[in-house]
Amino acid sequence: xxxxxxxxxxxxxxxxxxxxxxVWIAQQLTLMGIHVVHMSSVSDEENAIVQAFDQxxxxxxxxxxxxxxxxTKDDLTKKTFANYFKVPLVMNGEVLDVVxxxxxxxxxxxxxxxxxxxxxxxxxxVIMNYKGTAPGMWMRKNDCIFISMPGVxxxxxxxxxxxxxxxxxxxxxxxxxxHKTVLTNGIGESMLAELIEDWENSxxxxxxxxxxxxxxxxxxxxxxxxxxxxxxxxxxxxxxILSLKALIPEYIFGMETFGEEPLNLQHIVLNLLLExxxxxxxxxxxxxxxxASLITSIPGASQVFSGGLVPYANEAKHKLLGVExxxxxxxxxxxxxxxxxxxxxxxxxxxxxxxxxxxGIAGPGGGTExxxxxxxxxAVADKNKVIPIQLQFGDIRQNNIVMSSNAALNxxxxxxxxxx
Amino acid sequence: xxxxxxxxxxxxxxxxxxxxxxVWIAQQLTLMGIHVVHMSSVSDEENAIVQAFDQxxxxxxxxxxxxxxxxTKDDLTKKTFANYFKVPLVMNGEVLDVVxxxxxxxxxxxxxxxxxxxxxxxxxxVIMNYKGTAPGMWMRKNDCIFISMPGVxxxxxxxxxxxxxxxxxxxxxxxxxxHKTVLTNGIGESMLAELIEDWENSxxxxxxxxxxxxxxxxxxxxxxxxxxxxxxxxxxxxxxILSLKALIPEYIFGMETFGEEPLNLQHIVLNLLLExxxxxxxxxxxxxxxxASLITSIPGASQVFSGGLVPYANEAKHKLLGVExxxxxxxxxxxxxxxxxxxxxxxxxxxxxxxxxxxGIAGPGGGTExxxxxxxxxAVADKNKVIPIQLQFGDIRQNNIVMSSNAALNxxxxxxxxxx
Numbered sequence: 001x002x003x004x005x006x007x008x009x010x011x012x013x014x015x016x017x018x019x020x021x022x023v024w025i026a027q028q029l030t031l032m033g034i035h036v037v038h039m040s041s042v043s044d045e046e047n048a049i050v051q052a053f054d055q056x057x058x059x060x061x062x063x064x065x066x067x068x069x070x071x072t073k074d075d076l077t078k079k080t081f082a083n084y085f086k087v088p089l090v091m092n093g094e095v096l097d098v099v100x101x102x103x104x105x106x107x108x109x110x111x112x113x114x115x116x117x118x119x120x121x122x123x124x125x126v127i128m129n130y131k132g133t134a135p136g137m138w139m140r141k142n143d144c145i146f147i148s149m150p151g152v153x154x155x156x157x158x159x160x161x162x163x164x165x166x167x168x169x170x171x172x173x174x175x176x177x178x179h180k181t182v183l184t185n186g187i188g189e190s191m192l193a194e195l196i197e198d199w200e201n202s203x204x205x206x207x208x209x210x211x212x213x214x215x216x217x218x219x220x221x222x223x224x225x226x227x228x229x230x231x232x233x234x235x236x237x238x239x240x241i242l243s244l245k246a247l248i249p250e251y252i253f254g255m256e257t258f259g260e261e262p263l264n265l266q267h268i269v270l271n272l273l274l275e276x277x278x279x280x281x282x283x284x285x286x287x288x289x290x291x292a293s294l295i296t297s298i299p300g301a302s303q304v305f306s307g308g309l310v311p312y313a314n315e316a317k318h319k320l321l322g323v324e325x326x327x328x329x330x331x332x333x334x335x336x337x338x339x340x341x342x343x344x345x346x347x348x349x350x351x352x353x354x355x356x357x358x359x360g361i362a363g364p365g366g367g368t369e370x371x372x373x374x375x376x377x378x379a380v381a382d383k384n385k386v387i388p389i390q391l392q393f394g395d396i397r398q399n400n401i402v403m404s405s406n407a408a409l410n411x412x413x414x415x416x417x418x419x420x
Numbered sequence: 421x422x423x424x425x426x427x428x429x430x431x432x433x434x435x436x437x438x439x440x441x442x443v444w445i446a447q448q449l450t451l452m453g454i455h456v457v458h459m460s461s462v463s464d465e466e467n468a469i470v471q472a473f474d475q476x477x478x479x480x481x482x483x484x485x486x487x488x489x490x491x492t493k494d495d496l497t498k499k500t501f502a503n504y505f506k507v508p509l510v511m512n513g514e515v516l517d518v519v520x521x522x523x524x525x526x527x528x529x530x531x532x533x534x535x536x537x538x539x540x541x542x543x544x545x546v547i548m549n550y551k552g553t554a555p556g557m558w559m560r561k562n563d564c565i566f567i568s569m570p571g572v573x574x575x576x577x578x579x580x581x582x583x584x585x586x587x588x589x590x591x592x593x594x595x596x597x598x599h600k601t602v603l604t605n606g607i608g609e610s611m612l613a614e615l616i617e618d619w620e621n622s623x624x625x626x627x628x629x630x631x632x633x634x635x636x637x638x639x640x641x642x643x644x645x646x647x648x649x650x651x652x653x654x655x656x657x658x659x660x661i662l663s664l665k666a667l668i669p670e671y672i673f674g675m676e677t678f679g680e681e682p683l684n685l686q687h688i689v690l691n692l693l694l695e696x697x698x699x700x701x702x703x704x705x706x707x708x709x710x711x712a713s714l715i716t717s718i719p720g721a722s723q724v725f726s727g728g729l730v731p732y733a734n735e736a737k738h739k740l741l742g743v744e745x746x747x748x749x750x751x752x753x754x755x756x757x758x759x760x761x762x763x764x765x766x767x768x769x770x771x772x773x774x775x776x777x778x779x780g781i782a783g784p785g786g787g788t789e790x791x792x793x794x795x796x797x798x799a800v801a802d803k804n805k806v807i808p809i810q811l812q813f814g815d816i817r818q819n820n821i822v823m824s825s826n827a828a829l830n831x832x833x834x835x836x837x838x839x840x
Contacts, residue, residue, distance in 0.1 A: 011633055013456045014599075015446030016642070018438065022461075026435030036433045037468070041442075041459040048457065055475070106812060113610050131816065133610075152634065154816070211436060282730075288716025289709035292730045296708025299784055299817055307736040310702075310712045310728035312721075316770060320727070350736060364719055397719055 001172060003029050004038040004060040006052050008067040008077050009151060012041040021066045021156055028160060032168070033175040033226055034062065044068060049080045057144050062168070067151030069134035078119065078137075081148060085139055087122040091115075095126055095135045102133050127163050131155045136164070178233040181213070181222040181256040182244060183263065185410045189214045192221075192251070199240070199247055206236055216399045217406030218265070220256070253410055265409040266294045272416050273304035273353075280412070281350035282308040283321050283342040284405075285333070286360035286376060291405040306350035311342070317359075321345045334359050334371055336379070336388045343381035343388075354415070355381045356408050360391075362400045376404045380415045387415060421592060423449050424458040424480040426472045428488035428497055429571060432461040441486045441573055448585060453597040453646070454482065464488060469500045477564050482588070487571030489554035498539065498557075501568060505559055507542040511535075515546060515555045522553050547583050551575040556584070596650035598657050601633070601642040601676040602664060605685065605830045609634045612641075612671070619660070619667055626656055636819045637826030638685070640676070673830055685829040686714045692836050693724035693773075700832070701770035702728040703741055703762040704825075705753070706780035706796060711825040726770035731762070737779075741765045754779050754791055756799070756808045763801035763808075774835070775801045776828050780811075782820045796824045800835045807835060 005022045012019050019041060026036045038059060042048040049068075056063040068077030082089045096118035103110045117133045120126055127136030127147070132155040137148045147164060149156045168174075184192065189212055193200070203210050203223065213220040223240060225233035245252060256263045273280060284291050292308035295301050309320060314333055317323040323333075323341045331337050339357035347355025360376030367373035374393035379386055391407055393400045425442045432439050439461060446456045458479060462468040469488075476483040488497030502509045516538035523530045537553045540546055547556030547567070552575040557568045567584060569576045588594075604612060609632050613620070623630050623643065633640040643660060645653035665672055674688045693700060704711050712728035715721050729740060734753055737743040743753075743761045751757050759777035767775025780796030787793035794813035799806055811827055813820045 010629075011631055011642070013446060013459065014450040014644075015443045015448075015456075016633065018440065018443050020438065023435045023438050026433060028435075030434040036435075037463060039433065039461040043457060106814065108608075108611070111610065111614055113614060154819070213436070287713075288721070288725075289712025289728055289730070290716070292709025293707075293713045293821075296710070296730070296732065296782075297818060297821065301708070302732055302786075305708075305732050307732045307740070308709055308728075308730035310709070310716070310730075312716065312725050312727045313770075316727040320769070349740070350733075362716075366722075398717060401713075401717065 001034050001062065001174065002037045002060045003034050003062040003064065004036065004040070004056050005064045005066070006049075006056065007039075007041040007151070008044060008049060008065065009041070010044050012067075013043055021151065021153055024153070024157065025064050025066070025160065028165060029062075029064075031177070031179055031224070032165065033177045034168075044076060046076060046080045046083070049077065050084055053084055053146070056146075057142060061144055063144060063146045065146060065148040066156055069136075069148065069150045077148060078121070081124075081137065081139070081146075082121040085121055085123070085141060087124075089119040090122045092118050092120045092126055092135065094128070095120065098128060098130065098135075099133045127159050129155055129159060130162075131158045138164070138167070175226050176228060176230040176233055177224065177226050178230060178237050179222055179224045179257075180237050180241060181220050182241060182252055183218060183220055183254040183256060183265075184248070184251040185218045185253050185265065185406060187219065187248075187251045189219050192219055192248075195248060196244065199244055202243075203240060206240070208236060208240060216402040253413060264294075265406055265413065266298060269409050269413050269416075270295065270298050270301060270304060272413065274300070276353075276416070278353035278416075279304050279306050279350075280354045280356070281306040281346045281352040282356045282358075282408075283311060283317075283346035284308065284356070284358040284408075285311055285317065285342075286362045287358050287401050287405050287408075288312065288362075290401050291356070291358065291408055294405055294409070306352040309346055309349075317342065321349070332371065334361055334375055334377055336377055336390070339377040339379040340381070340386050340388050343379035343386055347381050347383070353382060354412060356412060357381070358404055358408055360400070360404055362404075363395050363397045367395075374400055376400070376407070378404065378408045378411055380408070380412050382415070387411065421454050421482065421594065422457045422480045423454045423482035423484065424456065424460070424476050425484045425486070426469075426476065427459075427461040427486050427571070428464060428469060429461070430464050432487075433463055441571065441576055444573070444577065445484050445486070445580065448580060449482075449484075450597070450599075452585065452589070453594045454588075455646075464496060466496060466500045466503070469497065470504060473504055473566070476566075477562060481564055483564060483566045485566060485568040486576055489556075489568065489570045497568060498541070501544075501557065501559070501566075502541040505541055505543070505561060507544075509539040510542045512538050512540045512546055512555070514548070515540065518548060518550070518555075519553045547579050549575055549579060550582075551578050558584075558587070595646055596648060596653055597644070597646050598650060598653040599642060599644045599677075600657050600661060601640050602661060602672055603638060603640055603674040603676060603683065603685075604668070604671040605638045605673050605826055607639065607668075607671045609639050612639055612668070615668055616664065619664055622663075623660060626660070628656060628660060636822040638673075673833060684714075685826055685833065686718060689829050689833050689836075690715065690718055690721060690724060692833065694720070696773075696836070698773035698836075699724050699726050699770075700774045700776065701726040701766045701772040702776045702778075702828075703731060703737075703766035704728065704776070704778040704828075705731055705737065705762075706782040707778050707821050707825050707828075708732065708782070710821050711776070711778065711828055714825055714829070726772040729766055729769075737762065741769070752791065754781055754795055754797055756797055756810070759797040759799040760801070760806050760808050763799035763806055767801050767803070773802060774832060776832060777801070778824055778828055780820070780824055782817045782824075783815050784817055787815075794820055796820065796827070798824065798828045798831055800828070800832050802835070807831065 342357025363373035762777025783793035799808040
């Protein structure tokens with residue numbers, strides 16, 4: 001089945017925002033075995049939108065449209081939609097209730113502009129938006145289905161995941177499909193590709209597809225099988241994953257099954273701690289609170305996360321975490337000695353099972369010949385032992401922060417698993 | 421002058437790569453006053469490419485094409501190009517020399533496949549590629565110019581900057597253009613739209629365009645002017661911005677001039693602190709390190725950021741930050757009393773000019789009738805005074821974290837500016 005994606009909004013055409021919505025929708029459709037044949041971005045102008053609709057009608061069975069559904073004047077997708085389908089806009093009671101409760105919950109008054117959010121083209125099936133106020137719409141023209149969604153990414157994603165994708169699965173006979181993603185950490189894309197070259201070749205012999213999905217701090221390897229019999233596809237993929245596990249055990253830290261919540265290292269570590277009823281505290285200097293924010297982004301983190309410290313200045317490392325002043329004068333703050341003290345002392349301070357200490361040079365400035373930008377020391381401690389490691393990343397500040405945080409989580413994961 | 425951008429490649433359509441080329445090209449063209457009216461991504465298939473060319477011909481004077489120029493079999497842009505212009509591919513000596521030296525420099529042999537990189541459609545102007553092996557091409561059909569470039573970002577960018585954009589400037593008389601974006605915080609898109617309705621109407625009377633660009637925690641308002649005289653456009657836009665500032669002074673926290681680095685609240689606050697040689701420390705509970713990570717993501721943060729604490733558990737709030745145990749028993753951790761103590765005590769602990777305290781219920785669990793999910797208390801303190809505020813956000817954990825952090829930065833910004 002062929003699909004296409006239309007993004008509406010001048011902000012895309014002037015390059016002010018990166019169109020991540022199209023990327024995400026394309027990923028979801030591809031994973032379901034739907035063939036995305038075209039993507040386009042058009043202006044907030046009725047003519048441009050109608051032209052895109054006309055062309056989509058000739059090419060695709062499913063047309064996904066994002067953007068142009070807000071309450072303000074530059075948004076005219078809904079009006080264009082109604083004109084295109086030659087129907088009036090009518091007030092939808094269910095949507096009006098949602099919009100109404102959205103505003104009253106926040107102690108705000110419902111204005112006339114807000115009420116208009118509940119207008120939908122007559123005859124459209126409404127896709128409820130529980131994260132915002134603009135509803136989605138599902139309309140049929142000839143043999144083609146047009147699905148209009150808001151451009152706000154988390155509203156669009158919630159609609160897709162909760163309503164639209166299940167509806168498509170229910171209405172159409174799609175090919176069977178099985179995906180599984182292997183999560184690796186501690187090795188780059190090209191080195192990984194060399195290590196697993198033979199294994200990768202054996203995949204295509206079985207009709208399986210492999211995708212490398214690199215991101216700072218990890219490379220995800222997605223193995224996909226398309227065909228008739230799901231059980232058969234699953235067996236093929238799982239067999240290959242077993243071979244891969246035997247090949248690179250030290251780099252694999254988890255698996256992601258498609259359709260489940262994407263797993264990151266922070267989820268894996270949090271689950272390990274929850275299972276064991278253990279707790280964690282963090283003293284992070286160069287990552288500046290990012291590691292704590294990764295962990296606390298997960299609901300329920302408060303059950304295992306005792307707390308964190310961002311001792312950015314040396315004075316704070318000394319006064320709050322008992323790092324001896326002599327360390328700064330001899331080996332410096334970016335050193336084994338410093339992170340060992342941070343990990344041990346933060347653990348004691350918060351009375352947690354484990355403590356993490358991180359100190360490094362995030363960049364872009366602050367590097368020396370001896371200690372270049374990207375140098376990071378990390379330590380994990382429990383009450384009996386402490387393991388420090390040294391890593392060297394590149395010169396991009398944000399990447400160094402992300403990669404150091406991931407490396408710390410992976411060190412903790414290994415620490416937890418090996419000791420028991 | 422109207423332009424459009426076509427990206428060729430299945431890797432875009434399956435969502436495997438984010439199409440940053442189009443964003444970058446759109447930015448460059450917009451800055452030159454060229455109006456990008458359409459963007460599309462099509463498959464590596466002759467039919468799809470030809471269809472995109474045909475439509476572009478009707479719409480635009482300049483068509484920028486990226487991708488599909490590599491030496492491997494799935495790349496057929498060049499062949500399609502030659503067919504479309506009804507000319508043969510011919511060997512270009514100058515390109516062949518570049519390709520040849522590219523390989524010999526790297527100690528590699530020139531294969532037949534590599535030699536074919538030097539084939540170009542007869543009659544095309546070649547755009548030399550000094551960063552790689554695939555040349556760019558500039559061809560005219562009817563009144564429209566097609567410019568084909570490789571998909572590798574740094575090869576494409578070098579061609580654009582060094583050759584293509586100067587060539588366009590030399591050949592065409594371009595209009596002037598001026599954009600400026602006003603950054604607002606603390607008000608939603610629809611309430612803002614009502615507040616500034618009259619002002620917005622006066623914009624169109626002057627031929628200016630307004631775009632609302634909402635994101636969690638802020639709404640950006642972009643005002644654009646197109647015309648003959650840049651100074652005139654600039655005056656028009658700046659005059660309107662003055663009226664807007666008078667209309668909603670309490671919500672505006674900054675300005676973004678198009679083409680400059682995008683500004684966020686954390687940049688603005690950091691700059692204020694740097695100018696004043698003042699410092700900041702943070703005790704953040706429900707934001708879990710996110711606020712510290714926003715500030716420390718900026719190079720040079722160490723000059724003003726003394727450090728942070730994430731006292732997630734009440735025990736940590738008490739032991740590390742001196743929050744009286746009686747507070748938890750009476751008004752609870754999400755209270756004015758708690759954040760006032762956090763802000764004051766973190767400031768003292770780190771000996772910084774300002775202290776921020778945050779405590780709230782990020783959700784999705786943990787809410788009660790009296791203290792629902794999304795309730796957040798924030799306080800800012802210096803050595804003389806402390807200002808606490810209470811806010812009520814929604815029920816999405818990540819948004820609550822982002823919005824609370826932005827609100828804290830904005831409270832600090834106002835605190836700093838009003839006291840002097």
